[in-house]
Amino acid sequence: MLKIENLSVYYGKIRALNNVSLEVRDGEIVSLIGANGAGKSTLIWTVAGCIKPLSGRITLDGKEIPPLPHVAAAMGIGLSPERRRLFPNLTVRENLLMGAFLRNDKEGIERDAKAMYELFPVLAKRKEQYAGTLSGGEQQMLAIARALMSKPKLLLLDEPSLGLSPLLTSEVFRKITEVNQTGVTVLLVEQNAKKALKVAHRAYVIEAGRITMEDSASKLLESDHVRRAYLGVRGE
Amino acid sequence: MGELKVFLQTLITGLAIGGVYALMAVGYSLVFSILNFSNFAHGVVIMLGAYFGYYMCTLFHLPISLATTGAMLGAGLLAIANEKLAYRPLRLRSAVPLYFMISAMGASMFLENMVYVTVGAHFFSYPEVFKGSLSILHAKIGLLDVVALCVSAVAITGLTLFLNKAKLGIAIRAASRDMTVAGALGVNIDKLLSVVFFIAGAFAGIAGVFLGVKYMVYPTMGWITNKAYIAAVIGGIGSLPGAVIGGIILGVVESFVATYVSTALRDVFSFSLLVVLLMVMPSGLLGKTLEEKV
Structure with missing residues (x-):
């Protein structure tokens, strides 16, 4: 579905992405994990x-x-977004x-809004409340719901666990799986590598603007490098 | 009963002027809320709106209602052109607000001098319209004031409804907080800004016609918009209700000062009001503290 080939992005003279290639196939959840400043968000905003x-080149279908x-x-x-x-x-x-915004089918929009309130019941109670008054977890649900309202082929999720308690983080990741099961393809960018790898089918590791590893999520979870660098496991 | 009569007359005149200030202030606030700079070219758009209306009345002998519509269209399109030529290039380079402001001043000087070169520095007066007056509780209320007040109220109510109910209106409010994300959700920011500038320009067109009818049409009439800018700042620039409240307050205060104190001191009062208010409330009456920005 999404294919990124040899992508390089610069901010002025600073290189943020260096020859990045990445693929997301139909129906997958693909995670991109990496440290702060590795270029994860840059990739999302570029896509x-x-x-x-x-x-x-970035191509969609x-x-x-x-x-x-x-x-x-x-x-x-x-x-x-993050x-x-x-x-x-x-x-x-x-x-x-x-x-x-880009849809004109009023009834379809109403129907999907209802579906969002069912998927995220916390939002249903707050329909007429300003988004600024929601709690962090509620805001994250709304951000995902807002992105889903366009009926996207590909959902880009940038750091959905940011600033959330472990309990809420688990909740958000459960929802991501649910959304994926309804047929939405997901590219997930996360610092919380453990959760991101558990939920994903495949994953990439990005370091200093370069993709350094690529494999199925379960294999990456077991890789020594990933365990040491991102999962906080000390070397044996 | 003379006291009451004068009071009532002063109040209505103040409200009418306030309504016109509000129309202009809304233009400043709308643009500020999205692009975060004070659009100092707004004054010349109002001035040219007055010229458009004037020529529609005199050259084409259109009735004032059609002339005003024409002025709205003309000023609206002019405002779009202003955005495309003077601000869009800066936007694409993500320039800081200061550059926008300098570009706005440049556009303002350019257009003002274009008027001097082409039309000249003459003062024109509109054909006499809305000449009569109404009598309310023995007070003589100018018809022009009543019309100005009603038209301003209708225009501002319409804009409020548009911003709160229409999809495009909601998108304008969204973009006022986060233009990048609004774009990523599918809003064509170029088009959205054209709509915003068209609205600001159309309101400037109405204001220009009223100012032209009430006073005169001349190249530097845009100075009056300084007052509208003050109104926008008093209300809290970037806030639509703030612009309206600021405009009304300023109009009424000026009207009362002119009647009960002295006409010469009127502007002293406006500027003092601004200075004192900003010392007490630096972000204006409804600035920042309000949830709603547009």
Whole structure:
């Protein structure tokens, strides 16, 4: 579905992504794990069309994604950004409507909003509340729901566990699996490597802007390097 | 009963001027809420709106309602052109707000001088419209004031409904908080800004016609918008209700100072009001503390 080939991104003279290639297949959850500043978010924003790469190709179902965010969204990219970035001055319902901005099927939008309230019952009680008044966990649910409202082919999730308690993190990851089971393909970017690897089918490790490992998530969970560097397991 | 009569007249005049200030202030606030800079080219858009209306009245002999519509369209399109030529290039390079402000001043000087070069520095007056007056409790209320008040109220109510109910309106509020994410959700930011500038320009067109009818049409009439800017700042720039409240307060205060104190001191009062208010409430009446930004 998503194919990234030899992608390089620079911020001025600073190289953020160095010749990155990555693939997400239909129906998969693919995790990209890495430390702070490794280039995870840069990759997400570039796929979403918000950053113009220096070189490389990003294609969705064979069609190239241009560096124009509204076009990327129209092609089927749904983004739940890092730190959630909800519209605090909009109500929960209005945030969902913004997720469905490119859709014109009123009934379908209503139906999907209802489905979101069922998937995330905490939101149903807060429909008319400003998003700025929600708790961290609720905000994360809303950010995912907002991204899903566009009926994306590919859901980009950037650090969904950020700032959440372990309990809420587990809850969010359960929801990610649920969403994936409804047929949405997911590219997940996380610092919480353990959770991200447990939920994913396949995973990549990014270090200093380069992909250094790629394998099935279960194999990466057992790799010595990943265990030492990302899972806090000390060498035997 | 003379006291009451004067009071009532002063109040209505103040509200009418306040309504026109509010129309202009809303334009400042809308643009500020999204692009985070004070659009100092707004004044010339209002001035040119007044010219558009004037020429529709005199050259094409259109009735004032159609002339106002024409002025709204003309000023709206002019505001879009202003955005595309003076601000879009800066936006694409993610320039800081200061550059936008300098670009706005440049656009303002350019357009003002274009008027001097082409039309000249003459003062024009609109054909006499809304000349009559109504009598309420023995007070003579100018018809123009009543019309100005009603039109401002309708326009601002319409805008509020649009921002709260329409999909595009909600998108404008969303973009005022996070333009990048709004774009990533599918909002074409270029188009959205054209809509925002068109609204600001159309409101400027209405305000320009009212100012032209009430006073005169001349190249530097845009200075009046300093007052509208004050109104926007008093209310809390970036806040739509703030712009309206600020405009009304300023209009009414000015009107009362002119009647009961002295006309010469009117502007002294406006600016003092601004200074004192900013010392007490640095972000204006409804700035920041309010959940809603647009």
